[in-house]
Amino acid sequence: MFEIHAGLFNYWAAIALMMVGFYIVIAQGNLIKKIVGLNIFQVAVFVFYISMGKIDGGTAPILGEGIKVYSNPLPHVLILTAIVVGVATTALALALVVRINRSYGTIEEREIIEINHAADHDEDTRL
Amino acid sequence: MAGTAISMLWLRDLFAVVMLSGIYSLFAAVLYVVMDAVDVAFTEAAVGAGISTVLMLGTLALTKSKERAHKKISYGPLVLVLLTGGVLIYGTLDMPRYGDANAPIHSHVANRYIEKSGSEVGPPNIVTSVLASYRGYDTLGETAVVFTAAIGVLVIIGRRRKNKKDTPQAPKTKEGSTS
Missing domain, CATH: 4.10.170 (p53, subunit A)
Structure with missing residues (x-):
């Protein structure tokens, strides 16, 4: 079975990394760790794309004398854009974390929910 | 690479987690060089491993660098993740093999870029x-x-x-x- 599917190993490695990131995002309560998980997921998608552009025996897509086969440059361009956009979204998410920490004094999801519940309960009893 | 990712899962010291995410990005950059994407590797090393790590360290300085103790394994998310992974792996079974020159991705505009960009654009x-x-x-x-x-x-x-x-x-x- 391994011989038949040997050419798919790159996809499986990317999927494994993706799932680690996914698990961190949904199972961990710390907001900064969630963002790190999102980054892991993101890089896994990049690896997936770049591995699709690779051609056996090809070189990096820079024109040169006597080179016949180049790897596909299109995924490289798309992922270049995606990396920069990814950092922009990370910065925005981190800014939100800083703001949440200012308002609640914690970056743990569970404690934030508890504080919100307590605030709701206070309002109810006052009414 | 998977090792750094998984240790990020277990560690509770957020400073170590952020540092490991930088190392993870550098591993990814090495992987890109192996797969011929040198430009992407440059960007990942500079932006992914550099700027992201600096931003996260800045956030840690403004917030807290320790995570509270939590349950080690939460089974609901684990099942969901394994299910999603299984479906994705099932989806790859009829994908073109790694390095295949006849894959559909190579048969559209990419060839034109490779042949004409030297004379049409220059660099x-x-x-x-x-x-x-x-x-x-x-x-x-x-x-x-x-x-x-x-x-x-x-x-x-x-x-x-x-x-x-x-x-x-x-x-x-x-x-x-x-x-």
Whole structure:
């Protein structure tokens, strides 16, 4: 079975990394760790794309004398854009974390929910 | 690479987690060089491993660098993740094999870029030609996104200082003083 599917190993490695990131995002309560998980997921998608552009025996897509086969440059361009956009979204998410920490004094999801519940309960009893 | 990812899962010291995420990015950059994507490797090493790590360290300085103790394994998410992974792996079974030159991805515009970009645009680096010329609108959109994100960060973080200046005695500003 391994011989038949040997050419798919790159996809499986990317999927494994993706799932680690996914698990961190949904199972961990710390907001900064969630963002790190999102980054892991993101890089896994990049690896997936770049591995699709690779051609056996090809070189990096820079024109040169006597080179016949180049790897596909299109995924490289798309992922270049995606990396920069990814950092922009990370910065925005981190800014939100800083703001949440200012308002609640914690970056743990569970404690934030508890504080919100307590605030709701206070309002109810006052009414 | 998977090792760094998994140790990020277990570690509770957020400083170590952030450092490991930088190492993870560098591993990814090495992987890109192996797969012929040198430009992407440059960007990942500079932006992914550099700027992201600095941003996260800045956030840690402003918040907390220890995570509270939590349950080691939560089974609901684990089942969901394994299910998703299984479905994705099932989806790859009829994908083209790694390094296959006849894969559908290689049979459309990419060949034209490789053959013509030297004479049509100029620079020997095909990625540069595509980025700046053929798909210039993508790059324009990217700068718009980065600009929007910068404005968003300023709006989110800059607000409290402004409130303080305008209404120094207002009780509202005391909300966040626990940090």
